[in-house]
Amino acid sequence: MNYSVYFEQNRELHLEELKQWLSIPSISALSEHKEDVNRAASWLADKLTLAGLENVEIIPTQGHPLVYAEHLHAPGKPTLLIYGHYDVQPVDPLHLWQTPPFEPAIRDNKIYARGATDDKGQVFMHIKAVEAILRQEGQLPVNIKFFIEGEEEVSSPNLLDYLSKGADRLTADAVLISDTALIEKGKPAICTGLRGLCSLEVAVHTANTDLHSGSFGGGVPNALHAMVSLLASLHDNQGAVSVAGFYDDVEPLSPAMKEEFAKQGVDEETLRTGLGLETLYGEDDYSFVERVGARPTLELNGVYGGFQGEGTKTVIPKEAHAKITCRLVANQNPQDILDKIERHLREHIQPGARLEIIQGEKANAFNIDPSHPMLQSAADAFERVYGTRAVFTKDGGSIPIVETFSRVLAAPVVLMGFGLPDENLHAPNEHFHLENFDKGLLTIIEYLKAL
Structure with missing residues (x-):
């Protein structure tokens, strides 16, 4: 199947759909946006259903809802849990935005809006990749579970509670998260550690x-x-x-990890x-x-x-x-x-x-051995699309839920991000480079097939 042609033919439709989601001010930290957060969850659930996912459910919590979906029709094949978040940061200071944060605008092949890179844009790519395979081939190469939350920007309090009670539903061979960045343009990275x-x-x-x-x-x-x-x-x-x-x-630090750090070329x-x-x-x-x-x-x-x-x-x-x-x-x-x-x-x-x-x-810190086959397959997928193999990095930041997933589900976590370091996440004029939107869709498909 020629997915490059498929995504090129559907690019404008996909970007218009993404704009719809980015237009919803799902700011989890501000109580006045509670209904907007619920609206963003409903939009997500609808798109998962239209993409061909099954058992789509909006799970209420004491805070903002979780969204679950699955497609489990690949017996004997690995199961992949795709995690992300649909909530976004507040937008202050508003006067520094060139265009309103919830009126998505495309300039210089970048889409500008709050949530464009963190994390709606990256979650959206996974939905469209799965949808593309189902529409082109009718069957996924692996089993897929989506688990998307609305409280990541406020430290995931209710997700942690859910995991402590219902982790069996999320059992998977690996967790895939796209909420990180390439090292720079054209230079993909897979994070193997978070402090x-x-x-x-x-x-x-x-x-x-x-x-x-x-x-x-x-x-x-x-x-x-x-x-x-x-x-x-x-x-x-x-x-x-x-x-x-x-x-x-x-x-x-092992010699191998020191070599990976050196490859970053800082x-x-x-x-x-x-x-x-x-x-x-x-x-x-x-x-x-x-x-x-x-x-x-x-x-x-x-x-x-x-x-x-x-x-x-x-x-x-x-x-x-x-x-x-x-x-x-x-x-x-x-x-x-x-x-x-x-x-x-x-x-x-x-x-x-x-x-x-x-x-x-x-x-707790998160750490994973980069030699794990799930990570090596991700590096291979990047290479097939970007023409250069992903470098294994360690990120100085903290995403506590990553370590929790790794420990509670006893599964490797693959941090396969498509953002860039200069995309102003959490700041005015947040944006997402559409070059990585285009290549990211193909990379995700390559990864799912590689598994």
Whole structure:
């Protein structure tokens, strides 16, 4: 079957359908858009039905609905669970959009709208690929399950609850997710690792009131001094984390993985100048892509306290605050890391200061061996369409549901994305390059047939 001709003949129809979906403001974080989210779920369910999927169901939750569909008529063949999300981020600041975020527009072979690349555009490709095979051949080469949620942008609270109760329905030989990106134009990638996450808030308290620095300076503890000293103790001069045991469960990078990182071809000098930095920074003996993709971090996200207005106020502040997050890798346990950080902070607090610590969110890292046949087949599919084999990468970000799928379903997760890093996901003027829309459809078909 010549799928290139099929998709070319149906391209305008497919793009018009995608525009319909992108026009629905399914912003999961804002309660005033609850009906829009429901409308987006209904639109999705209708398209899955029209594509030829069966047992299509909108599953209510305490929040936004899940959408399920299946086509299980390939006995003895693998079953693939396709996951994605139909909810989108808020659009502020609105004045920075060149065209309204929910009035999709095509410019320079890119489709502009909120959700274009994250994740409606990429989910839509899977629907159209399955639909194309069914219309051209009448039978899928593998068994397919679709499971699309409406709360990914708010951390998937009800999906996690559903998985804890009904994972049997989602049993599959692999999970396929398109919510990531190529390295750059024409250079596909398959992500084999996502960092985990943990967070905490720290407060330092001293006196019961702010004090005059002339009357009390030098004789009482200063909450800001104590906080700055405490935070400085968390790293050495090269950026390595100084918390005892922080790296205990971090696996060394294999030679094969270091080679995959090198294939990304990141020019650190171009990166440095583009960011306006005098130098990049981080652990010795690791490249930039290794530091941000395969090494854990401890970052200060906010530090505040004392007088911050215009001019000078000679005050000794009674309290100071900090927000900290860690990106975690491999076998690091988020709770274990939080406990080690809390122990370090309590051991290093200055005399006369009291410490208050609130532990926050926790998410495990995801890691998969790139030699897995399901990933190798995906790399082959990319090569047949793009003319170059996908590079195996590790992403510095966190998508907690990926690790959950891997663990709960005991199935490999194939992160086969078709976005580009510069497509402004979560920002004004989000867009999706239609070159990757076109090639992505063919790549998905190649992958399904390869399985």
